[in-house]
Amino acid sequence: MSTLTRYSAIPYTGPAPTNRAPYVPKNAEPANARGEAIATTLGNAAMTQERGQDMPTFLVERARIADVLRNLAENPDLAFILPLDCFGTDYPDREERFDVVYQLYSLKNNERIRLKVRVGENDTVPTSTGVFKSFDWFEREVFDMFGVRFEGHPNMRRILCHEAFQGHALRKDYDPAQRWILTEQNVARIIPKIDPRFATEDTDFERVTLNLGPSHPATHGTLRIVVTLDGEKIIGADAEIGYLHRCFEKMSETHTYQQVIPYTDRLNYCSAIINNVGYALAVEKLLGIEAPARAQQVRLMLSEFWRIADHIVCISANLVDIGALTNYWYLMQPREEIIGLTEACSGARLLPSYVRVGGLAVDVPSNFLEQAQRLVDMLPRYIDDVEKLIWKNRIFRERVQGVAVISKEDAINFGFTGPCLRACGVPYDVRKASPYIGYETYDWDVPIAEGGDTYARFLVRFEEMRQSLRILQQAIDRGLPAGPVIVDNPYVALPPKSKVYNEMESLIYHFKLIMHGIQPPVGETYFQVEGGNGELGFYVVSDGTKNPYRVRVRPPCFPLFEAFGQMITGQTIPDAIGALGSLNIIAGELDH
Template identity: 50%
Template sequence: MSRQLDAQAGHGTGDFVTINIGPSHPAMHGTLRVVALTDGETIVEADPEIGYLHRGVEKLAENLTYHQFIPITDRLNYCSAITNNVAYEMAVEKLMGIEIPDKAKVIRSIMMELARISDHIVCVGILGVDLGAFTPFFYLFIQREELYEIFEWYNGARLTNTFGRIGGVEADLPEDFEERWRRLVPNLRKAIDETDKLLTHNRIWMDRTIGVTAFSAEDALNWGFTGPCLRACGVKRDLRKDEPYYLYDQLSFEVPVGKHGDVFDRYMVRMIEMEESIKLVDQLLKIYKEFGPDDPLMAKVPKVLKGPEGEVYAAIESPNGELGFYVKGDGSDKPYRVKIRPPCYMVYQAFPELVKGEMVADLIACLSSLNIIAGELDR
C-alpha cells in the first residue's frame, strides 16, 4: 500500500506522518477538523471531519412555528444572516402561495446585496489573515463596521438580523438611507481598491494562491459546487441570472467567471462580486425611489400561519452559492420537515480531492478561500 501512496505523492521517502489539524486551530475557523496523511510537506490524503457545530437546527424547526424559526436561520451563515432569512421566508411563502409586494422585494434585494458585500469582506479578510497578510483585514473591517451600523439602524441588530417577515418586510427603509449609502460607497470602494493593490499583484500573494488547489469545471459540477467556487472553475452559473427571483431580471450586472478554479480565482470572483453588488444596490435604490411611502410592505397573511399539505423547494444565490430550503407542511402551524441545503456543505465534501498532492500550507489557503461557515455546514 505504501508504495502506491509513494507514487501518488510523487516523491518522498515513504515515511508517512498523520497529522491532526483542528478543531481548535487558528486556521480551522473554530470547528473544522482535518486529519491528513502527509509525506514530508505533501498531503497524501485528507479526511475532514465535521459535526462539531451540529446544533440540531432541522429538528428544532419541526418543533417551532413557521414564524419562530426565522431567528434560528440567522445562525446558519452568520456572516450574512439576511440571505438566510430571505431564503427561508421565500420557501415558506412559496408553500403558502403568498405573493409579496414589489416594494418588499426591492427592500429585501437591497439588504441581501449589502449582506453579500459583508460576507465577501469576511472571506477575503480571513483569507488574507490566514496567508499572513493582516492589513487588508483591518482596512476591510472598518467598512464592515459601517455596514453593520446600517443593518443595526434598519432592524436593531448587528449580526443576527432576523430580517423580514413571512409575507414581506417589517419596516420601510429609513428616510435618509440613500444619503448614508452614498457616504459609505466611496470608502467601501477605496477599501476594496486598497486591498486589491495590496494583494492582487503582490508577488507573495500570487505565489501562494495561483494554481493552488485548481479544480476543473466538470469535477466541480460532479461534486455539487455552487456560487463563487463554481464560477471560479469557469461555469457561468448564478441563480440571480439563471433562475431570477424578485427583480433581478430587470437589473444589469456582470457575473464574474474564473478559469482555473484555484484560490486566486476564488479570491478574484469575490472581489469583483463586491463591486457588482455596489452597482446593484445603486440600481435597486433607483427602483425603490419610484415607490411611495404608503405602498404596502406586507402581503395579506393570516394571523396563525398554517402550512398546507405539500412540499416545496426554494433557492436563492447566497454569497456562498445556492442556498435552498425544502419545507414540507402537514396542515399544522409547524413545518413538518425543513431541510436546509447549505452551499458550503457540498463544497467542503470535495476537500480531500482538492488538497490531494498539495502542501500543508496550501490546505490552509484552500480552506479559507472556500469560505466554509461551520454554522451552515453542520446546521
C-alpha cells in the first residue's frame, strides 16, 4: 500500500494552478542579469534579450544567426563551444510561425545559452554548419520536421522521415494520424563520397559500396552505414538514420504530461529510468514543484543502477563485436539482477515507467536497500573479472588502441557529451556541472581518459561503473528518507484509492486530474540529466493545457552517430564495427 495513505491529499493548502498563468522560472533573475552581461560582452546588435527564461535567451535576427553563433563560440570570455541542440517550434498563429532554437553550452563558464530565430513559412535560415559540424544533422531534422530550409546547407534532405513522406510532421497543422507508405522504388540510393584524403589514391581494384545495416548483426538496433571500400579500408562513409523513427515528439503533443512517460522509456531503452527521471524533472521544473526526498533518492539510486546496466550492455555488446563472446553472457547476469530490482519496484523490467511527474508511481519494496546492497556487493566482482579477461589480452588491446580516434576539438564541435566526450579528456558531466536530485551531496569523481579512441571509451565506461557503485554505496549507507514518494499536491498527483472511495474532495481531485491532466503554467523550460550516453535534455513548452505544446528531447546519440562517418573513414571494417559498439548508439534514442 502506498505511503500516501498516511499523508492525506486533503486538506491541501498550497496554491492551486490558475489556468494559463505565465511560467516564472526560479532562476529568472540571475538568468536575466547574465543575459545582459553576455549582451554587453558581445555587443552584437542582432540580439534582443528575451527576459524571464530559465537561461539567458536571445532573439536573433534571422540573417545573422551564423555570425552570432560564431561570435559566441569564439569570444574567449564566453566560449560557448559545445553545441547542444538545434530544433524548431511551431506557432501557427504568429506571422513568422517557426522558432528555430539553438542551445549552446560553455565548458569554461559552465553555463548555457538559448538563441531563437523566427522564421516565416517561406523564409530560409543561413546554415550554421560552418560554425558547428554538429548542426548538420540537427538542421536536417528541423527541415524534416518543420520544412524550414537552411541556406547553404551541404545536404538539405530529410533525415528521420523516409523519402515518400509528404508534409512536415511536427507542424501543428499536421494530422498525427497521417501515414505514408514507403515503397522500394522511393528508397534513396546512397553512394558515399570518397573522402578527400583517399581521393588521389590510385588503385587498380574496383571500389565496392557496402551497406552495413539496417539489419546487420553489429548494428544493434536499426542503423545503416553505407561505406565505400578499398579492399577492407573504408574510404568513404555515410550514415542513414530514421529506421526506428516514430516521432516521439509528435506523440507527446497528443498525450497528457503523465502519458508521455512510457514514451520516454523507449528513447534509450537500455537505461529507461534515466529518461523517465529527466522528463519528470523537466515537467516538475515547469510546475515549480519538487518531488519528496524519498522519491528523489530512489530516482537517483535507480538511475545509477541503470547507468551501470547501460554501460554493461555497451561494453559487452562491443566485446561481442570484436569477437570476445563470453563477456556478454557473463555481464548479463548482474544486469539481470538490476532488472530484477526494477521489477521488484515497478512490476516492469526493461521499460518500467516507474517515475511520475511529482515522484514515483509506487513506493519501493521494504527490502529495497538490502537488495541494492546485495547488487552493489556483487557487481565489482563481475566488472573485475571482465577487466581481467580483456585488459591484458594483446589481441584486445591491438583491436581497440588508436582505433576510431576523434580529437578533443572535433568531439566538442560535434556536440559529444557523456562517456565519449570524457574519453577525449573533457571532464564534462551533467551530474557535476549542474547537479540534480542531490548528486552534489555525494562524493564521487568524473573519470576521463586521453586519446578519444575505442580503448579510452572502454576505460571511461569501466571506471564510471565503479563511480556509480560509489554513489550507490553512499546512498545505501544513508538509508531512504521516510515519507511519501509523490508530492502532496492534488493538482499533480492522484490521491490514493482509499481516499478516492471515501472522501468527496479526493474523488473530485482524482476526476479532475484524470480528465484535465496536469496543467503547468504557460512557458518553456529545458532540463538536462546525465544519461547513459551523455546529456539527455528535455525542452518542454506548455500552453497551459493538459497536453504539452511541444516536447523536444535532446538525444545524446544523435551527435555521436553524426561523427561516426568521419571517425571510421580510413579504418577497416572490423574497426568500424568495434567503434560503433563503443559509441553505444541506441536506435530508439537516435531516431526518437
